[in-house]
Amino acid sequence: MSSEDDSMTLAEVRADLHRELMNFARRPSRDPELFDGLAERVLHYQARAIPSYGRLVEMLGADLGDWREAPLVPTELFREIDLCSQPVSEHDKIFRTSGTTPGGKRGFRRVPDLSLYRTAMSTPFIEGVLGGDPTRLRWISLIPGDNVLSDSSLSFMVRELSEVIAAETYWIVEKDGLRLDEARIALGEGHGLGNEPVLVLTTAFALADLLERARWFQRLPRGSIVMLTGGFKGRRETISEAELLTKLEQVFNVPPDHVRPEYGMTELTSQAYGRPLAPMASLKFRIVHPETGAALPPGEVGLVGCFDLLNLDNVSSILTSDLGALDEQGRLTLHGRMAGAVPRGCSLSAEEILRQQ
Amino acid sequence: MSATLPTLLRDKARLVEDLLPATVAQGFSPEVARAGLEAETESWSESALVGLSDELPTGWQARAPRAVLVIAARTLPASMLRQCLLARALGARVLLKCAAGQEAVGEVLHAIDPAIEPTPFASDDRAAAQSTIALADTVVVLGSDETVRALRAETPADKGFAAHGHKVSAAWLGPAPSDADVTGLARDVVAWDQAGCLAPQVVWVEGDPTHVRQVGERLTKALQTIERELPLADVSAHRVARQRVVPLVAMLGGELLGTQTTFIATLPEAAFRPSPGPRMVWLLPADASALDALMPILSTLAVARSSTPTLASPSVRLCAPGEMQRPPLTWRQDGLHPLASLLRPDRPELASAP
Numbered sequence: 001m002s003s004e005d006d007s008m009t010l011a012e013v014r015a016d017l018h019r020e021l022m023n024f025a026r027r028p029s030r031d032p033e034l035f036d037g038l039a040e041r042v043l044h045y046q047a048r049a050i051p052s053y054g055r056l057v058e059m060l061g062a063d064l065g066d067w068r069e070a071p072l073v074p075t076e077l078f079r080e081i082d083l084c085s086q087p088v089s090e091h092d093k094i095f096r097t098s099g100t101t102p103g104g105k106r107g108f109r110r111v112p113d114l115s116l117y118r119t120a121m122s123t124p125f126i127e128g129v130l131g132g133d134p135t136r137l138r139w140i141s142l143i144p145g146d147n148v149l150s151d152s153s154l155s156f157m158v159r160e161l162s163e164v165i166a167a168e169t170y171w172i173v174e175k176d177g178l179r180l181d182e183a184r185i186a187l188g189e190g191h192g193l194g195n196e197p198v199l200v201l202t203t204a205f206a207l208a209d210l211l212e213r214a215r216w217f218q219r220l221p222r223g224s225i226v227m228l229t230g231g232f233k234g235r236r237e238t239i240s241e242a243e244l245l246t247k248l249e250q251v252f253n254v255p256p257d258h259v260r261p262e263y264g265m266t267e268l269t270s271q272a273y274g275r276p277l278a279p280m281a282s283l284k285f286r287i288v289h290p291e292t293g294a295a296l297p298p299g300e301v302g303l304v305g306c307f308d309l310l311n312l313d314n315v316s317s318i319l320t321s322d323l324g325a326l327d328e329q330g331r332l333t334l335h336g337r338m339a340g341a342v343p344r345g346c347s348l349s350a351e352e353i354l355r356q357q
Numbered sequence: 358m359s360a361t362l363p364t365l366l367r368d369k370a371r372l373v374e375d376l377l378p379a380t381v382a383q384g385f386s387p388e389v390a391r392a393g394l395e396a397e398t399e400s401w402s403e404s405a406l407v408g409l410s411d412e413l414p415t416g417w418q419a420r421a422p423r424a425v426l427v428i429a430a431r432t433l434p435a436s437m438l439r440q441c442l443l444a445r446a447l448g449a450r451v452l453l454k455c456a457a458g459q460e461a462v463g464e465v466l467h468a469i470d471p472a473i474e475p476t477p478f479a480s481d482d483r484a485a486a487q488s489t490i491a492l493a494d495t496v497v498v499l500g501s502d503e504t505v506r507a508l509r510a511e512t513p514a515d516k517g518f519a520a521h522g523h524k525v526s527a528a529w530l531g532p533a534p535s536d537a538d539v540t541g542l543a544r545d546v547v548a549w550d551q552a553g554c555l556a557p558q559v560v561w562v563e564g565d566p567t568h569v570r571q572v573g574e575r576l577t578k579a580l581q582t583i584e585r586e587l588p589l590a591d592v593s594a595h596r597v598a599r600q601r602v603v604p605l606v607a608m609l610g611g612e613l614l615g616t617q618t619t620f621i622a623t624l625p626e627a628a629f630r631p632s633p634g635p636r637m638v639w640l641l642p643a644d645a646s647a648l649d650a651l652m653p654i655l656s657t658l659a660v661a662r663s664s665t666p667t668l669a670s671p672s673v674r675l676c677a678p679g680e681m682q683r684p685p686l687t688w689r690q691d692g693l694h695p696l697a698s699l700l701r702p703d704r705p706e707l708a709s710a711p
Binding site: 053055056058059060071072073074076077080081290291293338 | 596600
């Protein structure tokens, strides 16, 4: 940690870090020393500025010198605690989780300043989804816009990106669900306008739904891309990724290498793209043993932890419920989600019951 | 004619021995499974059954069910066993739909008493549910509210219907509970590995934070002894839950106590919080409003002799610490009489519409 940070007020430390992180977001660097140095300062700032995180650090006697050993905050704690370093303001943006547990409490992240988010998102998206080609494509989004889901971080991201990268965007999911007629028009027009490739942005569930219901589609123009995000958590019906890829090729004529996975979540500012998932420069993954929390080496499957430099005003060190393994380059392959605790009957539904009162 | 002790209970020790392997297969240690099964069989006596029988309305024999469909929940076998035995006490045949993973328990019961007939069907198979319900005079459902609602809708008004949805239980201790109360509570926590509706998920302690902590330390000490006698079989699930809940405790300003396989955490807020895993209990400052808020879903409250909570609900079972997971045969679960709830409706035309 910078010794200067110790003598500065929290506001000064935050301003200083924000400036440096904005530079990082504008010119992402893969220099590990730069990342490690910033991570240490961010951790120290968060331990001071977010009292509940400070308590965790203190209880565990954690050394904040290395982000790889920073205390991880399970994502479900975003349902319990306002993990934000800044006082509540009417200008805060609040992102909420999708609430996949029926009747469950939704997690939330209060973001007082979206500048890091906005600045950082475009370049990795162009690289990870568009293969580095910034040519403006027509977008067809099965992800609702943030006029429909105002508290969805994914909707916010897609809308923000579409404004600066897309030639035109068709939003074909509205409040009442998938608009099949509009999907038909959007995808049909895409075919009709000189065979220009399109970008389809979708969650796995929405895509499975579309493929199930819409049997009339023509093939998409050659070179079209599908950005695929999310899994099937909380849904009874599931389809494997392999099945989804096969159907995509059969129905849309989009080969598997043109399907670009995205990994992000409400609790994070940064994303990862590709297969395996390559984190953007501001994000690092770590894998821990579910029972002991010990770090696992590349190749071993465990719980996915994230360190997101850009989560300056929230916590950066986060433990997901996803299972995955890293390769030697720190890229992630997901292996589903951690099964819930052993069924304990009444305990499981207690929260749901309370909420129904 | 009165209800009679089912033949299965003529040799309680044998019944426990026969059920033990299938119960252990559900994930309990042999010691925990044995203790739980013995507690259930010990609650049965001829005199208690006669007493219950005497409380039935005159002429009840005409409404005695010939067949009872018992739909079991996926927690522990004790509640299912009790419902089967109650039905047999009335002389009814039992159609038993076991939950996934419980099938072996049903097979053992059938081997001892052929009148208990395992009747499997898929939970989402509506036609199978309807045809099975048609064979019964009374349907007993142990399970989620969703399951109860779905099966109630399928049950005609001329059949009996007894629903036992999910509930939670808690304990309330004074600032300086007796050693017997602390030891009893420790037994309640480890019984059936804290599964089921009768296990304490939170313990409210009267007094200031020092008292809460002191009770936590004494409970920890008691658990260290009891755990040797009643070990946790599935340590993995406990450890996984612990990894995720430790940060929560720290970040909410709580304190960690407990043993290697029982997690006790104090928290400053009194509001009820579900237990996050097997053998994990919250110690909270006593607060009447927190207890009031829980009342609609509270099954059992263990109350130490030195404490004084006031309860508005007569349907909540009050007991001493140590008795939470040992309900007497006379217990009116969800306010229902154990035997009367199995009878066919007196006037079906007045029964609530399905």
